[in-house]
Amino acid sequence: SFVKNHLRSSFIQRKLSGREKREMQREILSILGLPGRPRPANGGQFPSSAPLFMLDLYHAMCSEEEDDGGQGVSRPLFTTLSTQSPPLGAVISEADTVMSFVNMVENDRDIFHQKPYWKEFKFDMTQIPTGESVTVAEFRLFKTRSFSRQFNRTLHISIYEILREHANRQPELTLLDHESIQAGDEGWLVFDVTAASNHWLLNSKYNSGLRLYVENDDGQSIDPSLAGILGRRAPRSKQPFMVTFFRASKNQIRSTR
Amino acid sequence: AIKQLKKRQQKKHSDLPHPNKLPSVFDHIHVPDGRQVCKRHELYVSFRDLGWLDWVIAPQGYSAFYCEGECSFPLDSCMNATNHAILQSLVHLMKPESVPKACCAPTKLSATSVLYYDNNNNVILKKHRNMVVKSCGCH
Numbered sequence A: 001s002f003v004k005n006h007l008r009s010s011f012i013q014r015k016l017s018g019r020e021k022r023e024m025q026r027e028i029l030s031i032l033g034l035p036g037r038p039r040p041a042n043g044g045q046f047p048s049s050a051p052l053f054m055l056d057l058y059h060a061m062c063s064e065e066e067d068d069g070g071q072g073v074s075r076p077l078f079t080t081l082s083t084q085s086p087p088l089g090a091v092i093s094e095a096d097t098v099m100s101f102v103n104m105v106e107n108d109r110d111i112f113h114q115k116p117y118w119k120e121f122k123f124d125m126t127q128i129p130t131g132e133s134v135t136v137a138e139f140r141l142f143k144t145r146s147f148s149r150q151f152n153r154t155l156h157i158s159i160y161e162i163l164r165e166h167a168n169r170q171p172e173l174t175l176l177d178h179e180s181i182q183a184g185d186e187g188w189l190v191f192d193v194t195a196a197s198n199h200w201l202l203n204s205k206y207n208s209g210l211r212l213y214v215e216n217d218d219g220q221s222i223d224p225s226l227a228g229i230l231g232r233r234a235p236r237s238k239q240p241f242m243v244t245f246f247r248a249s250k251n252q253i254r255s256t257r
Numbered sequence B: 001a002i003k004q005l006k007k008r009q010q011k012k013h014s015d016l017p018h019p020n021k022l023p024s025v026f027d028h029i030h031v032p033d034g035r036q037v038c039k040r041h042e043l044y045v046s047f048r049d050l051g052w053l054d055w056v057i058a059p060q061g062y063s064a065f066y067c068e069g070e071c072s073f074p075l076d077s078c079m080n081a082t083n084h085a086i087l088q089s090l091v092h093l094m095k096p097e098s099v100p101k102a103c104c105a106p107t108k109l110s111a112t113s114v115l116y117y118d119n120n121n122n123v124i125l126k127k128h129r130n131m132v133v134k135s136c137g138c139h
Helices: A002-007 A018-031 A049-067 A089-094 A194-202 B002-012 B083-094
Strands: A097-108 A119-123 A132-143 A154-164 A172-182 A187-192 A210-216 A241-248 B039-046 B056-058 B061-068 B106-117 B123-136
Touching: A049 A089, A049 A097, A049 A132, A049 A241, A049 B056, A049 B106, A049 B123, A089 A132, A089 A241, A132 A194, A154 A187, A154 A194, A172 A187, A172 A194
Parallel strands: B061 B123
Antiparallel strands: A097 A119, A097 A241, A097 B123, A119 A210, A132 A187, A132 A241, A154 A172, A154 A210, B039 B061, B056 B106, B106 B123
């Protein structure tokens, strides 16, 4: 009877006073590492690709916490066309923070310039959490069916980090990842951009963005838009974004509260 | 010392100050009348009530437990506090000036995750391990 009475201990819900409420708000913001409450310009504008993807991640994390098994997340997240991208289960389990970045800039090859065609993307990584290191960074793009009628044609998509830009010549690039898909395929493409995000974290002034090229089997350059690659002007739920997984460094000391 | 305590305890065993009070050899000494033994409470933090849903995407709120009151450890059958705390209680009883009372501490913590926008419309998912108290030493 002791155990029975004891487990049925009282759960009291009381209304907080104004001061307690303000203190609690400050405490929650402090735990989240925020100086004040964020004021997103377009907050709550659903559906958009990055928040939807992050919500999917959130649900996966919550179900993992409920299971409490530590087996990792096995649920597919934003089913992708990419065959090379590893399952995110272990990455999600180990992550302390996940951030999605909105594409800030999107440049296309100037129509007066010679081929090849390309498309550039840029993400602002200046406001990243302190004391955490990147484990994985992914660039996610949506591809619709190609506008060409040759749907079974293979397309080779490559993502480069722009190392340095020059005024009158091509920028210095380094290959990050590539993917080969059918022109008729439709869905999300995932590219590993971990190396680039690590560079940008170390030195944000060298963040010149990512450049994308599309080629066919003959090595001919294809206009990314004609290949079905969607950009900033796409529907909100299909816009490109970058997602980065962070892990807190082990020697990080949490202050006593 | 325990023998003496047990004798004295038998006299006052019937007048427990609180219905949730745990049976303890220290009852009449450690927890004087009017004081509460440790009780478990639930606190619900509502992001909706705080008016934060313009930047917090999920969850709408979360509940956590906290304990309030003094620990009182049963030394007989239902002993679920750590031996260390029980020992500290005993030593405190003998040398109250040099050894403090055992305080209630969380024994089971779970993770919680928060999904929110930052000022630049980026979305952050933050996982806090060992954040929500599920039980404490007395329970």
